[in-house]
Amino acid sequence: MTEPNCKMVLLTQADFDGELDAAHAAELTEHRTTCAECQAAYAELATVREAMKSADLYQTAPASLRARLTAQVQAQVPSNVVPLTPSKGRWWNLPAINFAAGAALAACIAVIVMSTGETAMVDQVVDDHVRALQPGHMIDVVSTDRHTVKPWFEGRLDFAPPVKDFKAQQFPLIGGRLDFMGGRPIAALIYQHGTHPIDLLVWPAATNDAPNPVTSDHNGFTTIHWTQGGMTLWAVSDVERAQLQDFVQIWRTTP
Amino acid sequence: MAPQSAHEAFEAAVLPHLDAAYNLARWLMRSGNDAEDVVQEAMVRALTYFPSFRGTNPRGWLLQIVRNAAFASMKLNRGTMSVSVDSPQIDPAALTDPGDDPEVSLMKRQDRGRVTQAIGALEVELREILVLRELQELSYKEIAQITGTPIGTVMSRLWRARRILAATLKAAEAAS
Numbered sequence: 001m002t003e004p005n006c007k008m009v010l011l012t013q014a015d016f017d018g019e020l021d022a023a024h025a026a027e028l029t030e031h032r033t034t035c036a037e038c039q040a041a042y043a044e045l046a047t048v049r050e051a052m053k054s055a056d057l058y059q060t061a062p063a064s065l066r067a068r069l070t071a072q073v074q075a076q077v078p079s080n081v082v083p084l085t086p087s088k089g090r091w092w093n094l095p096a097i098n099f100a101a102g103a104a105l106a107a108c109i110a111v112i113v114m115s116t117g118e119t120a121m122v123d124q125v126v127d128d129h130v131r132a133l134q135p136g137h138m139i140d141v142v143s144t145d146r147h148t149v150k151p152w153f154e155g156r157l158d159f160a161p162p163v164k165d166f167k168a169q170q171f172p173l174i175g176g177r178l179d180f181m182g183g184r185p186i187a188a189l190i191y192q193h194g195t196h197p198i199d200l201l202v203w204p205a206a207t208n209d210a211p212n213p214v215t216s217d218h219n220g221f222t223t224i225h226w227t228q229g230g231m232t233l234w235a236v237s238d239v240e241r242a243q244l245q246d247f248v249q250i251w252r253t254t255p
Numbered sequence: 256m257a258p259q260s261a262h263e264a265f266e267a268a269v270l271p272h273l274d275a276a277y278n279l280a281r282w283l284m285r286s287g288n289d290a291e292d293v294v295q296e297a298m299v300r301a302l303t304y305f306p307s308f309r310g311t312n313p314r315g316w317l318l319q320i321v322r323n324a325a326f327a328s329m330k331l332n333r334g335t336m337s338v339s340v341d342s343p344q345i346d347p348a349a350l351t352d353p354g355d356d357p358e359v360s361l362m363k364r365q366d367r368g369r370v371t372q373a374i375g376a377l378e379v380e381l382r383e384i385l386v387l388r389e390l391q392e393l394s395y396k397e398i399a400q401i402t403g404t405p406i407g408t409v410m411s412r413l414w415r416a417r418r419i420l421a422a423t424l425k426a427a428e429a430a431s
Contacts, residue, residue: 010410013417019395048417051424052389055370061277065291071272073262079389130396133406134319195405217311220396238396 005037012038016045021127121234122216125223127178129199129236132188139175139190149176154188161187161202162229164254171198171247191247198237198247205232213248216240224248265305272314275391276321281323282386285375296325312397319401322383329379373423388413400412 006082008031014020015028018063141152146163153161155176165173170193177188186203203226213226222241225234226248233251237244276297280290297320310316374382387398395413399406 011412013410013414014395015393017413044421045417048421048424049389051370051420052374055367055369057256057282058274058372058375058390059278059290060274061294062287062291065277065294066273069273069295070266070270072298073266108317114371142304219394220315238400248392 006035008035008038008159009041012041013045016042019130049187074098120221121225122218124181125201125225125236126218126221128181128188129221130191130203132179133175133197134197140177141174143173144173146173149173149189152176153178157187159204159231161189162231163189163250166191166247166250166254169246169250170194171250193237193239193247194242196237196239198235198239198244199234200251201222201234205230213245215245217241226252228252261306265302268313269301269305269317269424272317275314277388278323278331278390279318279321282374283322283379283383284328284389290320293321293328295323296328297321300324313402315393315397318387319403322401326379356423368407369424370420372418373427376398376423377419379414381412381419384409385416385420 001153008028011020011024012028012032015025020028024252028038032042070250096162141149143149143152144167146165148162150160155161163173163176166203167173171191173189173233174192174197175190177190179186181203186201189200189202191198191200208227208230210226211228212233213224215224217223221236221238221246222236222244223236224244225232227233235244235248235251239247273294276294277290280293280297281287284290284293297317301317301320304320308316317402374385377385383402384404386397387393387401388395395406395409398404398409398413402409404412
């Protein structure tokens, strides 16, 4: 098997798999009109998918296995009470929803009824992060030194983003990136926690509308946004929710 | 939310993904019996860890456990398990819908056998990503989480798996 010559081949595949946003997908479509290799690759991907689809390969669990496992689960002694995912139970007409469950429910509803503007923002921020995860898109300036990252933004932005490093707290700064959000250039600071990148998007706040952090979950990513020092800040990552909350807490309390 | 007993919560959150679990195990292990053992083992682990599960994606969580159980089982059996490229471990005849027209059914069986064999012959690291993407229809992100590999690696392995599969199928077609 020969290695692809065109470095866009993996992005062509990402496009085929519906992993790109509309703007990037359009770029790739445009690219294929001039790149024979990517054009052929795209056709081949479709052929392979079609072959797999028509072969009907999905293997469902045998009934005997299902019965055995269901029995096994039900045989478990009902021990501690776990308030969890919505299930077949009808929570709304249960006489006694305890206080903790009620509070959890309120939190769920708060997320669901979050204004559509806010939901759109969460989508945008997560999309931006996912796009940045594509090879070569993550970091414009690679540096663990905030005194390098901060000046890099000067001349590229009409505001000076606050740049902090939390190496000692296991959230080292690894670089910065220029991004666009709502038609304006913004600063993206990139931190690392373990092997997971955390993006912190920063731009001047129109209003001080979120002094307290607001957390949302979206497709396995968590976003937390708040306003501080005249800036709107959005943290987005696939780290554990609690870890991102720690990160935000450290950021907010470090001068 | 209604307080539920742990096993009810498990039944509601995890058991609906049994088919996904079995499908992954079946393609990783290439044998029905081994797949059942792996799913059984994974379910025991899942039941044990479920009380501490706080995530929002029980399917991904279960598939990760299945995947780890399958790899552990393969590691344990390395050397004793013989896998031949020429003899697919999944019997294509056993997969056919009984209601099909005999001729269509024969063609289908041949296609299925060919594709099954080609996928079965892939290295397991490529096969798992191909199965998660094409049969389970998961996003790169989810695949990366389940397999514990960076997204870039998911993308390149998926690419290699598809290239090899395309070449194998083309060769098989030319030979027939």
